[in-house]
Amino acid sequence: MASPGGAALQRHAAVAVLRAAAAAGDLSRVKALHARIIRASHFHVVLHNNLISVYAKCGQVGLARKVFDAMPFRNAVSGNLLMSGYSSSGRHKDSLALLREADFGLNEYVLSAAVAASAHVRSYEMGMQCHGYAVKAGLAEQPYVCNAVLHMYCQCARMEDAVKVFENVSGFDAFAVNSMINGFLDRGQLDGSVRIVAGMMGEVERWDDVSYVAVLGHCASMKDLVLGGQVHAQALKRRLELNVFVGSALVDMYGKCDRAHDAQCAFDVLPEKNVVSWTAVMTAYTQNELYEDALQLFLDMESEGVKPNEFSYAVALNSCAGLAALRNGNALGACALKTGHWDHLVVGNALMNMYSKSGSIQDACRVFNSMPLCDVVSWNLIITGYAHHGLAREAMEVFHYMLSVGEVPSYVTFIGVLSACAQLGLVDEGFYYLNTMMKEVGVTPGKEHYTCMVGLLCRAGRLDEAERFIVANCIGTDVVAWRSLLSSCQIYKNYGLGHRVAEQILQLKPNDIGTYVLLSNMYAKANRWDGVVKVRKQMRERGVRKEPGVSWIQVGTDVHVFTSEDKVHPQIDQITVKLEELIDQIKAIGYVPNFAVVLHDIEDEQKEEHLMYHSEKLALAFGLIHTPTGETIRIMKNLRICDDCHVAIKLISTVTSRKIVVRDAVRFHCIEGGVCSCDDYW
Secondary structure, eight states: OOOHHHHHHHHHHHHHHHHHHHHHTOHHHHHHHHHHHHHTTOOOHHHHHHHHHHHHHTTOHHHHHHHHHHOSSOOHHHHHHHHHHHHHTTOHHHHHHHHHTOOSOOOHHHHHHHHHHHHHTTOHHHHHHHHHHHHHTTOTTSHHHHHHHHHHHHHTTOHHHHHHHHHTOOSOOHHHHHHHHHHHHHHTOHHHHHHHHHHHGGGGGGOOHHHHHHHHHHHHHHTOHHHHHHHHHHHHHTTGGGSHHHHHHHHHHHHHTTOHHHHHHHHHTOSSOOHHHHHHHHHHHHHTTOHHHHHHHHHHHHHTTOOOOHHHHHHHHHHHHHHTOHHHHHHHHHHHHHTTOTTSHHHHHHHHHHHHHTTOHHHHHHHHHHOSOOOHHHHHHHHHHHHHTTOHHHHHHHHHHHHHTTOOOOHHHHHHHHHHHHHHTOHHHHHHIIIIIHHHTTOOOOHHHHHHHHHHHHHTTOHHHHHHHHHHTTOTTOHHHHHHHHHHHHHTTOHHHHHHHHHHHHHHOTTOHHHHHHHHHHHHHTTOHHHHHHHHHHHHHHTOOOOOOEEEEEETTEEEEEETTOOOSTTHHHHHHHHHHHHHHHHTTTOOOOGGGOOSOOOHHHHHHHHHTOHHHHHHHHHHHHSOTTOOEEEEESSOOOHHHHHHHHHHHHHHTOOEEEEOSSOEEEEETTEETTTTOO
């Protein structure tokens, strides 16, 4: 019979062997030692706790559970080790289930593990119960428990409860302040994060790298470049700008503050770049509309041997959306499928965005229907996508389905819904959503919603009511709302109101070229040529120049860009011949050039030539030359499509039997058989 001392030595030796085997990842050796312990019928809680720990670290949580279940008695360490194993394997619900059947003691470590699991599964009720138990047991002020509880309340969006816990934290605690900042930022409660950051500024020397990341995240959300620069300076003192996480946060901060060059500089100094830092600098370029640079960075990242993750694919797809580069987006989608990232929610949403903004709403719908999981962003993308494509009824159908499955609409949802109501002329329904449903779901109407309502009233021909609505809802300084009314004044030929609205816009934005164009068009349609001359004179006196129209079209993998009156394109001779052929064809079925949209004081013959060389017509002719018969042509334009081009493209769709999709600065125009999805109202 072994002496107590000898048994202890054997136990210590067994523990040492177990730990060595775990460190080496030698699972077979662990199992062999476990078998010897079973054969010896030897039980000791420390030895068996180590078995649980080793199996959990080797990813064998099922075997760890078998050891746990076979133990004649357990202590708090036993429970904590198994719960930690479950959590490390992402089995947080199993961790909480173990707690419910607990026959082991509860200490601060067990409680903190339980609260952390509650945070992961967003179980406010379970987390609150654990907090209550900790208070009764006198463990609530233990740092492990306190920080876990604080984090749980933040994750469960219970910031009021989190604030109460935070107020009882003694001294500066980096984990606590980091949790609070991130909690407020995740909820969009920027005032709360401002208070926390203000209280941290006197404790900079006690910040850890996570603190820098959290505060820089706050600066990014607030677009506070001044504070961000100060934090950057503090990071430089401690050489933390070389830390990949702090460096990535700096890149993100500069990107969101519209400083893409500074973001690139922060990225360049990183000695080691991981997928997070690469994605951060790609995001910076995308947010600053430098889409081609962002896509080049994606290629550079792959060439450096860094594998993209789901967020990298999402940023690249959103860059394709910005360029309306459908073929590139398709290729990225195929890569995401091949690498197993297709099913990630963020990738699915980015694919929907890319297809929608590239003029392929059917593909966006296909992605939406195939997604295993949707969030409110997914619903918003398909609703607003349908609305922007002029498919208002489909947008409303999806919205009602969204409500039927219990998804709560957000601020963005109602922008899409009210846009759809405007297209359908549903005035009463629009006011119901604005005044009743939005309040019921806790969404406060904003400028975008009120502007949609102006468009709705205008679409219904209630122009005077639209003017009163603008004034009554304090959006009188919103140029977009007034311009919507001005455009409707032209459509409904209410030139008196239109002139007054134009004067209002020009008081707010004296150099708004779009207003001069609409005002000139109204005068021309009313045969007020003296008014047209007056508008041109005002433009000359104020130095207002029309922004050049730019259109682009993707053929194959290349994007071809055209500017108005572009006569230097390598294929301009072919394009001109094609345009002349098309103009002759559509004149035969009723096309008459609309000289009213030409602001230049030139002869009619010159005006017709000027109209022929509008950028969207050049892009269309190029597309017809270089795409197979019957293929849909997709054109993007930086400005609102003019009346003449809109009529011409509708007629061209008839004579060529092509579907033509034009995305201008306002909406999508899906044109087929001479009919546009906008119903000639845009």
